[in-house]
Amino acid sequence: MSEQIAEAIVAEPLAAGEGERTAPLGLLIGFVTGIPQLIFPMLAALFGTRGTGVATPLIIGAVLLISLLFRWIGWLRFRFHLDEDDIRIEQGLINRSVRSIPYDRIQDVSIEQPVLAQLFSLGEVKFETGGGEGEDAKLSYVSMERAEALRATIRARKAEAADTVEVEQATFVREAPPIFAMDNNRLITLGLYSFSLVIFAVLGGLAQQFDFLLPFDFWDFKHWIGMAEERGVSIDGISTSARIIGAVFALLALVALGFATGVVRTVLKEYGFRLDRTERGFRRRRGLLTKTDVVMPVNRVQAANIVTGPIRKRRGWHALKFVSLAQDSKEESDYMAAPLAKLDEIWPIMAETGIMPPSADTEFQRGHFRWWVKDFAIVIPIVLAAMAAVVIFTEISFATSLLLFFIPLILLLASALQWRKFGYGEDASRLYVRQGWWQQQLTILPQVRVQSVEIAQGPLARMTGLVTMHFGIAGGTLELFAIPRETAEAIRDRVLAIAAPVDFSNA
Amino acid sequence: MDEIDQLTPLDPAYVKVLRIVSGIFAIILIIGAGALEFTQLAPMGLIVTPVILLTAYCVWVIPQRRYNRWGYSAGSDRLRIVRGYLFYSDTVVPYGRIQHMDVDQGPIERPYGLATFSAHTAGTHGSTIVLPGLPHADALALRERIRDYIKQANA
Numbered sequence: 001m002s003e004q005i006a007e008a009i010v011a012e013p014l015a016a017g018e019g020e021r022t023a024p025l026g027l028l029i030g031f032v033t034g035i036p037q038l039i040f041p042m043l044a045a046l047f048g049t050r051g052t053g054v055a056t057p058l059i060i061g062a063v064l065l066i067s068l069l070f071r072w073i074g075w076l077r078f079r080f081h082l083d084e085d086d087i088r089i090e091q092g093l094i095n096r097s098v099r100s101i102p103y104d105r106i107q108d109v110s111i112e113q114p115v116l117a118q119l120f121s122l123g124e125v126k127f128e129t130g131g132g133e134g135e136d137a138k139l140s141y142v143s144m145e146r147a148e149a150l151r152a153t154i155r156a157r158k159a160e161a162a163d164t165v166e167v168e169q170a171t172f173v174r175e176a177p178p179i180f181a182m183d184n185n186r187l188i189t190l191g192l193y194s195f196s197l198v199i200f201a202v203l204g205g206l207a208q209q210f211d212f213l214l215p216f217d218f219w220d221f222k223h224w225i226g227m228a229e230e231r232g233v234s235i236d237g238i239s240t241s242a243r244i245i246g247a248v249f250a251l252l253a254l255v256a257l258g259f260a261t262g263v264v265r266t267v268l269k270e271y272g273f274r275l276d277r278t279e280r281g282f283r284r285r286r287g288l289l290t291k292t293d294v295v296m297p298v299n300r301v302q303a304a305n306i307v308t309g310p311i312r313k314r315r316g317w318h319a320l321k322f323v324s325l326a327q328d329s330k331e332e333s334d335y336m337a338a339p340l341a342k343l344d345e346i347w348p349i350m351a352e353t354g355i356m357p358p359s360a361d362t363e364f365q366r367g368h369f370r371w372w373v374k375d376f377a378i379v380i381p382i383v384l385a386a387m388a389a390v391v392i393f394t395e396i397s398f399a400t401s402l403l404l405f406f407i408p409l410i411l412l413l414a415s416a417l418q419w420r421k422f423g424y425g426e427d428a429s430r431l432y433v434r435q436g437w438w439q440q441q442l443t444i445l446p447q448v449r450v451q452s453v454e455i456a457q458g459p460l461a462r463m464t465g466l467v468t469m470h471f472g473i474a475g476g477t478l479e480l481f482a483i484p485r486e487t488a489e490a491i492r493d494r495v496l497a498i499a500a501p502v503d504f505s506n507a
Numbered sequence: 508m509d510e511i512d513q514l515t516p517l518d519p520a521y522v523k524v525l526r527i528v529s530g531i532f533a534i535i536l537i538i539g540a541g542a543l544e545f546t547q548l549a550p551m552g553l554i555v556t557p558v559i560l561l562t563a564y565c566v567w568v569i570p571q572r573r574y575n576r577w578g579y580s581a582g583s584d585r586l587r588i589v590r591g592y593l594f595y596s597d598t599v600v601p602y603g604r605i606q607h608m609d610v611d612q613g614p615i616e617r618p619y620g621l622a623t624f625s626a627h628t629a630g631t632h633g634s635t636i637v638l639p640g641l642p643h644a645d646a647l648a649l650r651e652r653i654r655d656y657i658k659q660a661n662a
Contacts, residue, residue: 475631
């Protein structure tokens with residue numbers, strides 16, 4: 001079976017006249033985006049040569065030139081060729097490597113357009129075979145027309161029908177309406193829900209990285225106060241009411257900044273969100289500065305996640321994500337099909353993959369509460385030990401140390417919340433699990449997609465007689481917990497009775 | 508499904524393999540404890556004695572227990588592996604989900620004619636299931652059996 005998931009095979013080199021190069025302008029884009037990486041070599045060269053005023057521009061120029069030269073040679077040595085049944089990519093300065101990717105192994109062809117590439121209407125074509133992590137090969141910058149044509153050709157070759165090329169290209173001209181799209185209003189709404197204070201972490205990190213460049217100590221608050229005093233403001237002179245007003249303004253500024261961050265980040269990422277249903281799968285286009293265009297074949301979807309939060313749920317907003325082996329981006333492992341949508345917009349998208357929502361008569365079972373209580377067998381002794389330590393080694397009285405019991409109390413409340421939100425259900429062909437309070441998630445897993453079932457029980461769980469079930473999914477996992485072992489075994493038998501007879505080892 | 512409820516135990520020689528493996532760790536621990544003892548930071552035997560008792564328990568008692576808890580069954584269309592008491596785990600993988608399989612034989616297993624069988628699925632959690640302590644021939648037979656099943660299913 002191992003040959004089933006064939007890696008890219010080393011193939012015959014391309015013949016002399018064969019193959020095409022990527023766009024020459026792409027060379028420039030790679031060079032410009034690569035400049036930040038050159039700063040350290042430049043600094044090293046400057047310090048190494050103790051560069052004087054005259055030498056500095058020379059050294060900088062030399063480093064840039066060398067980088068450009070290497071990129072140019074790399075570009076000269078890079079060729080790709082679309083053959084009868086594979087695409088071959090030849091590259092390398094010293095070691096020539098020829099990679100062959102058979103068309104029927106290509107799961108995904110995506111096109112990405114960073115800002116600079118948009119200027120020259122170039123795009124980066126990425127191929128994914130689903131064998132390893134991330135893309136297996138990419139063509140850094142070909143013209144957008146070429147990129148679209150490449151994708152169409154590869155799909156057509158993959159389908160082994162030469163005449164579908166025309167069909168596919170025709171569909172690009174008269175495009176059907178999308179099955180889901182977001183207008184700017186909704187984009188801003190999503191941005192407001194994506195409130196984030198991450199900017200402070202970023203600024204703090206930057207300040208720490210580059211504080212040697214600042215002429216003062218960033219964290220020296222006395223310095224700031226001193227600066228204020230120089231301008232005639234005295235901390236002691238400020239009345240209490242003025243201080244309160246100041247604090248309120250600071251808080252408001254913080255909140256405004258949080259919302260602004262959310263909106264900016266969301267607009268950058270989700271601008272022009274559009275999901276189409278093409279012949280083979282979903283095609284998603286989004287992004288303001290970096291435009292992405294990613295296709296998800298329908299048959300690769302393993303499970304659906306419907307995600308919402310306590311606040312956005314009031315307005316009926318949910319997100320739909322698909323679980324598959326392909327990784328969407330660095331921060332998202334699931335394919336985002338609809339970032340902000342009402343449930344009656346989500347169900348039709350999901351139905352395209354054959355996954356249906358739980359019907360009204362699907363019963364959701366709750367986990368046993370003792371599952372959440374069991375962790376206190378560890379928490380309580382720790383709290384008691386901490387109390388003893390506090391009373392013995394510090395001046396704090398026994399009565400005050402009782403305050404430590406707030407910790408398990410808060411944990412208990414959190415547990416109760418989790419218990420209330422957790423539920424699982426099944427019908428003849430699907431498993432449903434919902435969980436979470438802040439991040440509310442409903443996972444819908446077709447039972448045929450189950451790869452493995454594990455029933456596990458740790459020492460604490462043993463005391464409760466309850467178990468955890470792990471369902472292996474290609475690209476994810478699903479857990480059921482706080483259920484009695486007999487229930488788990490019954491669920492397992494039912495699921496496997498559906499899953500085992502279907503052979504999916506090459507799906 | 509009744510067929511996979513009957514678990515087959517591993518080869519009894521696997522207890523010895525487990526003992527040798529934990530024995531190696533025990534020796535390292537005892538050497539470490541001996542070195543600490545040598546510095547005479549604590550009264551004679553205060554470190555070495557408990558370490559020796561503990562490792563003796565780990566080498567002598569635990570391997571037998573682990574062995575007793577281990578079992579597998581290869582049904583007509585699925586493989587089940589049960590193990591552990593403190594950390595109990597009961598895994599079932601349908602043959603139709605297995606992507607590829609390995610039969611490995613380590614240096615300690617070889618003198619006893621044992622092998623470790625492992626199967627890989629496309630799943631992300633628990634994508635590899637491992638079954639140690641099989642007679643080498645049995646491991647190969649299991650692999651052939653699953654391979655035949657997959658061939659037939661794809662035919």
